[in-house]
Amino acid sequence: MKHLFDDERTKKYLLHWARNNPPVDSPLHLATFFFWNSGTAEQKSQAGMLRALLHQILDQSPGLVPIVFPDIWAAVYSRFLDRERRKTKSLPMLNTWKLQNLKLALKTLAKQTQMPLKLLFLIDGLDEFDEDPEDLIGMVRETIACGKGRIRFCLSSRPWVIFEDSFGQFANLKMSNLGKMRANTAFQRLAEAEPETTDQLVQEIVHKAEGVFLWVRIVVKSLLSGMRNLDDMSDLWRRLELLPKELEPLYEHLVVNIEPVYLEWVSKVFRIVQTSRGFDYTTNYLEIHQSRSPARRNPLTLIALHLAIAENFDLKAARAAKPGPLRLDAKPWQHN
Structure with a gap:
């Protein structure tokens, strides 16, 4: 999905669609979201997805904010005027990012015609969504219907039956590494x-x-x-x-199935990575992760790992030598 988003051909074809389909010559906005089931609640929830998508679109066209969030805009603007009258420095924030409000905002964005737009939402990892997939599917279908040809979705997932049944009739491809x-x-x-x-x-x-x-x-x-x-x-x-x-x-x-000759080397690598993450089976896990240890502040880099496992490493010679590629598949003694 990241490749599709970054590839210039994607933008080229989408611009052709935006310019040549009613309403013609409409601006094109893209927004992405990558579900991650090992992340925070926002990274695997519908509310988090909607906040991310809406923020990206509204950041590209701030003039849409009063249209998409009219009540919030009115309240914030009123507070702004009140702050100006009172000459105070702070502007109290409104805690209104509830799922119901976000769904309504996306629906409003899809239906609005004051600012002609073409929208593409790229959403990766539907199978890592942590809530009811039927609700997510319903949101996608409703948004497409409200957009009346002005909105497209590009979705990715493992081949779950529920997603194949819901989106199988649309253009699709199955990826493999064969x-x-x-x-x-x-x-x-x-x-x-x-x-x-x-x-x-x-x-x-x-x-x-x-x-x-x-x-x-x-x-x-x-x-x-x-x-x-x-x-x-x-x-x-x-x-x-x-x-x-x-x-x-x-x-x-x-x-x-690691060959015995490499077991000592592998053990060293595992132990270094484990220690760098602040996890040691001989100490208390929570104490380490709640502390501000150097390992927690400075993640292990590839070059640091290489230096840690390279025996008899000559730093002076390495600095004098012409730099070469660091191969991820090589053992420390195989690097030039």
């Missing part, structure tokens, strides 16, 4: 020999992934390794079945 596997010579030979079974294998990967790119990446890497070892189709299916579907068991599977 390009690397399809481009592999061994896979192409296998596809020529057993096209039907190979296609079934690919479809099973997509089905099991449920939109989790990391899972697909790990699975594809395992299957490509099998193909290089000349595994037959039954071996590849076995590999796929052995990999856990959920991410946490998959992490455990990956850790268990």
Whole structure:
């Protein structure tokens, strides 16, 4: 979703739509929201989403504020005039950001025609929404209906049935990370020999992934390794079945399969990252997280981690050397 928002082609096509569809030559405003189920309440709630979207649109066109929030605008303006009369410095804020008010504001924004606009809302991670998905779906549908062709949504989610049933009739695409596997010579030979079974294998990967790119990446890497070892189709299916579907068991599977020669190095990395986050199993978790320790104020950077695990690191030589790329996949002794 971030790629779609940043890509110049998105804006190019949307500007064409804004200029050539009634009302023609309308300004185009974009707003985004990324649900995050590990974040704060605002980052996974409908109220948080609406506040973010409305703020972005109104920031682009402040003249919409009296239209979208007429009551709040009138109250704030009245208080402003009263403050001017009394020559006071402070302006009391109104605590009016309730979900009902925010829904009404979005509906008003969608219906208003005083300021012709075309709007695009990009909302990522519907499956990480922490409330009733039916309510979110209803809000999207109502906004589209009120906009009468002036509003578009671009939504992303894991392939949950409720979202597929609600939005499946609209233009959509399903993402997977299978390009690397399809481009592999061994896979192409296998596809020529057993096209039907190979296609079934690919479809099973997509089905099991449920939109989790990391899972697909790990699975594809395992299957490509099998193909290089000349595994037959039954071996590849076995590999796929052995990999856990959920991410946490998959992490455990990956850790268990680390080669013994790297275990000490991996242990050091885990311990450094763990300590940098202010978490130590030998001390009290709450005491650490409630304190203002240096580790809490200064997050661990990639270069700091590299310096921490690099044995016999020569800082003077490194400063004198021509800088080169720091590869994330390399061990400390492999960096130049």
